Amino acid sequence: MPIAGPPPRPSRRGFLAGVLGAAGVAGVGACAPPEPTGGRPVAVPVTDAGGKHPNLVVIVSDDHRWDHVSYHPDHPPFLSTPNLDRLASEGVVGENTFVTTALCSPSRGTFLSGQYASRHGVQNNLTAWNAETETFFEPLMAAGYDCAFIGKWHMPGQLPDLRGVDTFITFTAEEGQGQYIDCPLLINGVMTERPDTYITEDLTDLALEWIHSRPPGKPYALWLAHKAVHHRFTPPEKFAGALQGADLSDLPPESFAFQSLTDENIWEGTLGDLKNLYRRYNETLLGLDDQIGRVIDDVDLTDTYVVYTSDNGYSWGEHVLTGKRWAYEENTRVPFIAAGPGIPPGSTTDALILNADLAPTLLDWARVDPLPDAQGQSVAPVLAGKKDAVRDELMYEYFPDYPYHVPGLQAVRDDRWLYVEYDTGPEPQLFDIVADPRTQNDLAAQNPEKVAEMARRLADLRQRVDRGEVV
Amino acid sequence: MTPVATPTTGGSEKTGARAGQVGLALVPAAIVVTAAAFVGSFAGHPERLGAAYQPLMNAGVLLRGFGMFLSVVIVWGALRSRGSSRPVLALAILSGPVAYGVVAAIGMLDYFPPGQAAYYGINPIFLAAIGGQCAVAAVAEMIWRWRSRRRGQYRGRPVTWWLVLVFALGVGVVFGTVLYDGGVPFFYVYQRGYLLLFT
Numbered sequence: 280m281p282i283a284g285p286p287p288r289p290s291r292r293g294f295l296a297g298v299l300g301a302a303g304v305a306g307v308g309a310c311a312p313p314e315p316t317g318g319r320p321v322a323v324p325v326t327d328a329g330g331k332h333p334n335l336v337v338i339v340s341d342d343h344r345w346d347h348v349s350y351h352p353d354h355p356p357f358l359s360t361p362n363l364d365r366l367a368s369e370g371v372v373g374e375n376t377f378v379t380t381a382l383c384s385p386s387r388g389t390f391l392s393g394q395y396a397s398r399h400g401v402q403n404n405l406t407a408w409n410a411e412t413e414t415f416f417e418p419l420m421a422a423g424y425d426c427a428f429i430g431k432w433h434m435p436g437q438l439p440d441l442r443g444v445d446t447f448i449t450f451t452a453e454e455g456q457g458q459y460i461d462c463p464l465l466i467n468g469v470m471t472e473r474p475d476t477y478i479t480e481d482l483t484d485l486a487l488e489w490i491h492s493r494p495p496g497k498p499y500a501l502w503l504a505h506k507a508v509h510h511r512f513t514p515p516e517k518f519a520g521a522l523q524g525a526d527l528s529d530l531p532p533e534s535f536a537f538q539s540l541t542d543e544n545i546w547e548g549t550l551g552d553l554k555n556l557y558r559r560y561n562e563t564l565l566g567l568d569d570q571i572g573r574v575i576d577d578v579d580l581t582d583t584y585v586v587y588t589s590d591n592g593y594s595w596g597e598h599v600l601t602g603k604r605w606a607y608e609e610n611t612r613v614p615f616i617a618a619g620p621g622i623p624p625g626s627t628t629d630a631l632i633l634n635a636d637l638a639p640t641l642l643d644w645a646r647v648d649p650l651p652d653a654q655g656q657s658v659a660p661v662l663a664g665k666k667d668a669v670r671d672e673l674m675y676e677y678f679p680d681y682p683y684h685v686p687g688l689q690a691v692r693d694d695r696w697l698y699v700e701y702d703t704g705p706e707p708q709l710f711d712i713v714a715d716p717r718t719q720n721d722l723a724a725q726n727p728e729k730v731a732e733m734a735r736r737l738a739d740l741r742q743r744v745d746r747g748e749v750v
Numbered sequence: 751m752t753p754v755a756t757p758t759t760g761g762s763e764k765t766g767a768r769a770g771q772v773g774l775a776l777v778p779a780a781i782v783v784t785a786a787a788f789v790g791s792f793a794g795h796p797e798r799l800g801a802a803y804q805p806l807m808n809a810g811v812l813l814r815g816f817g818m819f820l821s822v823v824i825v826w827g828a829l830r831s832r833g834s835s836r837p838v839l840a841l842a843i844l845s846g847p848v849a850y851g852v853v854a855a856i857g858m859l860d861y862f863p864p865g866q867a868a869y870y871g872i873n874p875i876f877l878a879a880i881g882g883q884c885a886v887a888a889v890a891e892m893i894w895r896w897r898s899r900r901r902g903q904y905r906g907r908p909v910t911w912w913l914v915l916v917f918a919l920g921v922g923v924v925f926g927t928v929l930y931d932g933g934v935p936f937f938y939v940y941q942r943g944y945l946l947l948f949t
Contacts, residue, residue, distance in 0.1 A: 405941070405944075405945060405949070453934060453935075453938070454938050454941075511932060532796045532803075533793075533794050533795070533796050535803070535804045535807040535808050535811075536804065536808050537807075537808045537811045537812060538793075538807070538811070540811040540812070540814070540815060541789060541793060541811060542854060542857055545875065546937065548932055548933075548934060548937075550932065550933075598794060599793045599794045679861055679862060681862065681866060681941070681944050681948075682858070682862075682870050682873060682940075682941075682944070684857070684858070684860075684861055685861065686860065686861050703860055703861060704860045704861065
């Protein structure tokens with residue numbers, strides 16, 4: 280079993296010295312890629328243990344909205360995420376990071392493949408993963424990386440024999456959603472009971488154990504996908520009740536305590552008083568932050584890139600919604616932090632970054648050929664402060680997911696406007712995000728020309744996405 | 751059920767009384783539809799209700815839930831005292847859940863084709879509502895019997911094994927569909943039914 284233990288605990292080298300020393304080594308794109316060979320990943324032999332290929336650690340959470348981190352200027356005053364703040368201070372924060380579909384399964388498919396949901400096929404939580412879809416793990420493994428997938432898979436269909444990973448740890452409880460307490464894990468094909476465990480901590484233990492057992496000099500890529508902070512919002516003992524006395528009055532005015540009983544929210548699994556659920560969500564988040572701190576403590580940012588992000592955001596009462604799926608900011612916008620060689624500590628970027636960009640960016644950092652079907656772009660130069668942006672607009676898509684009351688929709692967003700078209704139901708909507716960040720005022724009726732322009736842009740993006748182009 | 755003596759009346763009076771009983775039996779449906787319409791009209795518009803927005807919205811969704819799950823309690827005694835037939839009593843039990851199911855299915859037409867919308871009308875909440883109303887009806891029947899017996903209007907036993915059974919089954923349905931483990935396991939059963947039928 281690849282999870283060997285107990286491994287030696289590596290010492291952590293000084294971060295500052297690492298940044299100074301690695302700034303030149305990182306050099307995104309400094310190593311010319313090999314000649315293309317027809318679409319399959321090209322192996323780049325790992326002959327030098329001196330850090331030619333950096334380690335990659337991606338931590339993905341679930342339902343963590345972008346403004347619920349204490350480094351965000353508008354974070355709830357009661358919320359403190361010291362470890363995410365620390366990662367942000369050691370790296371770059373992507374302030375405008377979005378998912379192309381705000382739903383677990385499609386977004387995860389996009390992270391792994393770099394493709395839109397309409398291309399990789401996992402369009403909602405009921406459509407199966409296509410085993411032919413290539414993930415970033417394959418070229419990494421071909422290049423000599425040890426690769427581990429640890430955590431939430433949650434894509435419909437049979438669990439794949441995921442190509443490109445030598446360690447695959449996931450869970451199948453509750454249709455792949457997992458459970459916070461004592462969640463059985465499928466460890467390389469063997470279902471294993473995990474008594475007396477809390478899932479965020481358990482997955483972190485396994486991830487660290489895996490990191491510690493890597494052979495020296497061989498690069499590794501770790502995907503650590505947490506269940507937290509998805510419902511049922513179960514914090515670890517350490518943080519249960521930690522926010523009991525917190526002032527939670529920042530919930531939107533249109534929300535109300537029992538809004539979870541409306542048809543629009545009833546299937547989110549969030550029955551109960553909204554403030555109580557919200558409190559537990561934040562306490563669960565405290566637990567997640569705590570465990571992320573353990574990972575940060577253990578990796579050396581001079582030779583390891585660490586990314587933290589989430590599969591989608593979450594509405595806490597905005598538009599009387601509890602959940603995700605819609606094109607509104609609370610659903611589509613996610614936290615994004617990257618730290619590692621060549622990334623200026625404490626920096627921020629307002630470039631539009633997508634979940635589809637993750638795979639190309641990881642491969643860029645690893646200096647491995649990009650996935651031929653990826654539609655995202657490497658934002659490595661942006662994160663290194665060497666480029667301002669890779670796009671000026673993004674397309675969002677959502678496919679109906681029974682029995683949730685959300686129509687199929689697609690949207691285009693730039694740095695000022697959000698335009699949404701629905702397959703059924705509401706008329707197209709237009710929001711001025713700068714003037715109306717909570718997207719409360721639909722300006723479509725007053726701005727027919729802008730609507731027409733945005734509709735054209737959306738149609739163009741739709742065509743490009745459907746053709747499989749990079750967007 | 752032990753029959754209750756009702757005074758002899760003329761044909762039109764009988765028809766009127768039956769209509770009145772049917773009307774009573776539809777009170778749960780009226781509660782559900784009215785509360786749903788109220789919530790649907792004002793949700794998301796705090797400016798229309800001012801400071802009363804949140805209490806009224808909460809009251810609206812809770813009232814709808816009451817109409818679906820418990821409301822038979824407010825009509826059962828009256829229906830029994832008027833000698834309502836079993837179909838009318840069944841209507842009283844089912845009208846709230848069915849009203850929910852119909853309204854929910856119609857609402858679902860905005861998002862899914864008619865067959866899938868119809869399937870939505872029999873979702874776990876609908877099933878739980880039927881279970882809830884059955885359990886409440888069983889309790890209401892026992893209370894009605896007990897009170898009628900004290901007044902000398904009923905000679906049977908207030909508590910019978912089958913009333914207890916109906917209560918237990920009703921509670922069991924509520925528990926199994928929406929309460930056990932937060933309703934998550936049964937939701938997946940329902941979703942698998944969807945996949946079986948429509949994909």
